Amino acid sequence: MGAIVMDGNALRDEVVAGLAERIAGLGSPEVCLATVLVGDDGPSHRYVASKRRKAAEAGMVSRHEGLAADATQAEVEAVVGALAADDSVHGILVQLPLPDGLDPEPVLDLIPAEKDVDGLTERSMGRLVRGRAGLVSCTPLGVMRLLEKYAVPTSGRRAVVVGRSTLVGLPLSLLLNRKGVDATVTMAHSRTADVATVVREADIIVGAAGQARMITADMVKPGAAVIDVGVSRTESGIVGDVDFGPVSEVAGWITPMPGGTGPMTIASLLENTLAAAQLQGVVS
Structure with a gap:
């Protein structure tokens, strides 16, 4: 049986509709x-x-x-x-x-x-590290929303994030490690020895290195959740870090590229914008 495809477009539309309802009630x-x-x-x-x-x-x-x-x-x-x-x-x-x-x-x-809806500044990252209320980088937040929506177990699970950028890899590793999420997180990168073996041990795999189809089916534990964040533009169109077809036959959950984490990045931006207004005391 193939993996459950985590539909970022559908969840984005659900989030946007929910925000519209909340904002309409604010006046x-x-x-x-x-x-x-x-x-x-x-x-x-x-x-x-x-x-x-x-x-x-x-x-x-x-x-x-x-x-x-x-x-x-x-x-x-x-x-x-x-x-x-x-x-x-x-x-x-x-x-x-x-x-x-x-x-x-x-x-x-x-x-x-409090206006950093992209969650990119030093102060926003510092708040994330310290566990304080703040605005989180949009793509990592979108990944967390997908995991929640599709009820992917995280507590006690092994997560491997391939890529260590401050835009995705680092903040996502911190979010997965937070109390209440409780994954055990490894961040793999270009200097990691035997990346395939490291990835194969994971229950949750996040490809965020920007290397087309680098995560192949033989690197995936059966039943693992595979989240594709990487974007590569090829002659045949946009592809991700995950070799989608073969991996979907092994994984338990998988995001498409495009149509997975990208739409949720936009949903999270809008979620952050409302949260920003709340942090500023403008709305309740």
Whole structure:
């Protein structure tokens, strides 16, 4: 019997509908998500458009600041600083990567932790490490929502996260290790000896290395949950870190790519935006 396919599109729509119902009951003030996009990168424009579309479906105000590819560091920082100081803006998302020549760190540092709906700043990461209330990076949060929705057991289970980025691998490892989730987490990476053996021991496998189809069926314990976060663009389209067809015959649960963790990243962004407004005391 094949794996249960964890449908990120369906869960995203469920989350957005739930947020719309909650926001409709709030009245004013309106919940506002601001997006900042620098340059003319096609995929970035599509991602931001999709986020803004779903924000509107959730009943949020979507404010957008677009800058030319030749914008200076000072110009980008000025836009983000103004949004940070604007009490009518509750969440700020700076679409990454920025064009060559721009340093994202000073830009992200301008975003207050309570408006950091992408969960990318040092302060947000620090809150996660310390177990304090805060906003969590969207893709890891989306993975956790998928595990919850599909009732994947985590307590006492062995989880292996392949990839150690601060965007996905590190925060997801912390979330899986939290009290109440209680997985035993290993973070594998390019220097891990015999990655296949390490992955094969896992009950939960997360591919977040950005290496096309690197997780093959012979690396998967029968019945394991396999979460694909990696994105590689090939001539035949987008593929993930997981060799989906063969792995789905072995795994107990699996996310497709696309259609799995990507939609849940957007759902989590909107969930974070409402949480941001609550952290700011704007809504209850």
